Amino acid sequence: MFDSELLFSGAFKNLKGNIIRELYKYTTQPGFISFAGGNPSPQTFPNEILADLSAEVLRNNGVSCLQYGVSNGQMPLRQYVAETMTAEQVPTAVENVVITSGSQQTLDLLAKAVINPGDRILVESPTYVAALKIFSIYGAEVVAVESDDEGIIPQALKEELEKGPVKLIYLIPNFQNPTGITLSLERRKEIMDIVQHYNVIVIEDDPYGKLRYSGEAVPHLKTMDPQGQVVYMGSFSKIIAPGLRVAYAVCDEKIAQKLVLGKQNNDMHTPSLTQLIVYEYCKRGYLEPHIQECCKLYTQKRDTMLNMLDKYFPKEMHWIKPDGGLFLWSKLPEGYSAMKLLDYALPAKVAYVPGDSFFADESGINTMRLNFSTATEEDMEKGLKLLGEQIENYLRDSK
Numbered sequence: 001m002f003d004s005e006l007l008f009s010g011a012f013k014n015l016k017g018n019i020i021r022e023l024y025k026y027t028t029q030p031g032f033i034s035f036a037g038g039n040p041s042p043q044t045f046p047n048e049i050l051a052d053l054s055a056e057v058l059r060n061n062g063v064s065c066l067q068y069g070v071s072n073g074q075m076p077l078r079q080y081v082a083e084t085m086t087a088e089q090v091p092t093a094v095e096n097v098v099i100t101s102g103s104q105q106t107l108d109l110l111a112k113a114v115i116n117p118g119d120r121i122l123v124e125s126p127t128y129v130a131a132l133k134i135f136s137i138y139g140a141e142v143v144a145v146e147s148d149d150e151g152i153i154p155q156a157l158k159e160e161l162e163k164g165p166v167k168l169i170y171l172i173p174n175f176q177n178p179t180g181i182t183l184s185l186e187r188r189k190e191i192m193d194i195v196q197h198y199n200v201i202v203i204e205d206d207p208y209g210k211l212r213y214s215g216e217a218v219p220h221l222k223t224m225d226p227q228g229q230v231v232y233m234g235s236f237s238k239i240i241a242p243g244l245r246v247a248y249a250v251c252d253e254k255i256a257q258k259l260v261l262g263k264q265n266n267d268m269h270t271p272s273l274t275q276l277i278v279y280e281y282c283k284r285g286y287l288e289p290h291i292q293e294c295c296k297l298y299t300q301k302r303d304t305m306l307n308m309l310d311k312y313f314p315k316e317m318h319w320i321k322p323d324g325g326l327f328l329w330s331k332l333p334e335g336y337s338a339m340k341l342l343d344y345a346l347p348a349k350v351a352y353v354p355g356d357s358f359f360a361d362e363s364g365i366n367t368m369r370l371n372f373s374t375a376t377e378e379d380m381e382k383g384l385k386l387l388g389e390q391i392e393n394y395l396r397d398s399k
């Protein structure tokens with residue numbers, strides 16, 4: 001009689017788990033080397049300091065961190081975010097800051113606040129897979145805008161905007177997930193010049209921005225935003241620890257109020273305990289040196305991966321050097337499939353993410369994302385040697 005399948009919403013009936021989760025059943029086997037995940041290195045987690053701060057916060061602020069709290073977030077943390085954004089040339093008042101339970105929640109709240117079924121959303125091609133899922137859960141028509149090895153192409157964005165109303169443009173300008181690409185200052189300026197002529201919100205998702213290993217910092221899109229169209233999304237996940245679930249949105253007050261309404265009806269507020277731990281961590285000056293340590297470690301890992309690719313990947317392969325973040329994007333020659341390559345790689349106990357799931361239009365069959373933050377240097381050499389051999393086998397067998 002009871003059949004839950006008949007009860008699920010249309011959106012959830014068709015919702016599939018993402019490939020990264022599906023690969024877990026392989027990558028958790030002993031001896032498996034995985035470049036598939038997207039986690040920061042657990043080596044970077046400041047466990048001891050966080051343990052001390054947790055105890056202190058609980059002792060000193062017991063009531064405020066154990067009682068229900070305000071939906072927009074703990075005031076000291078909002079003030080801290082406002083000050084740091086202002087220092088980064090984005091004049092910000094506390095009214096512009098909403099603390100969220102991860103940028104993933106910011107995305108969900110924003111999507112819920114603006115999307116009616118059928119609304120058009122423009123995204124880079126490829127883009128963050130969870131954003132694609134969130135937008136489609138709310139019934140949006142997600143349009144992939146033509147992008148190249150330097151990111152989204154401003155003229156292509158303009159052409160899509162000309163075709164009809166668009167609610168959101170979703171961009172990851174720094175060390176993009178999955179490509180690792182950083183949008184140049186010129187492209188940022190061009191994009192902001194274009195969007196100011198349209199009634200559209202631009203999401204600037206920036207969880208990796210502070211993890212830069214080479215090149216110069218590029219100003220946020222939000223610094224070029226006279227009309228308040230940009231919602232800047234920052235997160236402590238990649239620079240302290242994702243398990244804390246503390247992130248923030250910096251945006252126009254009217255949009256901030258809608259996000260807060262969304263939170264009131266969702267998780268009420270981000271846990272005050274983790275907000276206050278993050279605040280104390282930042283206020284006491286731990287964050288900046290910690291980010292420098294993270295960058296040192298990840299620079300080494302990125303460079304090792306680049307060296308190993310030079311050494312072990314066949315010459316037919318192409319890849320993009322990232323200036324920061326956690327990912328490197330690689331391509332097989334046209335006509336080959338990174339999904340098929342998994343049939344070779346998984347038995348050899350090495351994994352990566354086939355890139356097609358990051359494309360709204362299901363292209364990118366020959367692409368793959370390699371994560372360089374978690375494998376040890378030794379595993380990186382072993383794993384990329386194995387992967388290089390399997391690519392050779394696949395290319396040879398497919399001739």
Ligand SMILES: Cc1ncc(COP(=O)(O)O)c(C=O)c1O
Pocket residue numbers: 038101102103104105128172177205207234235236237242246247
């Ligand atoms: C581009 C992008 N946006 C958002 C998130 C989610 O981050 P958070 O842990 O803050 O929810 C991730 C996590 O990997 C990401 O890569």
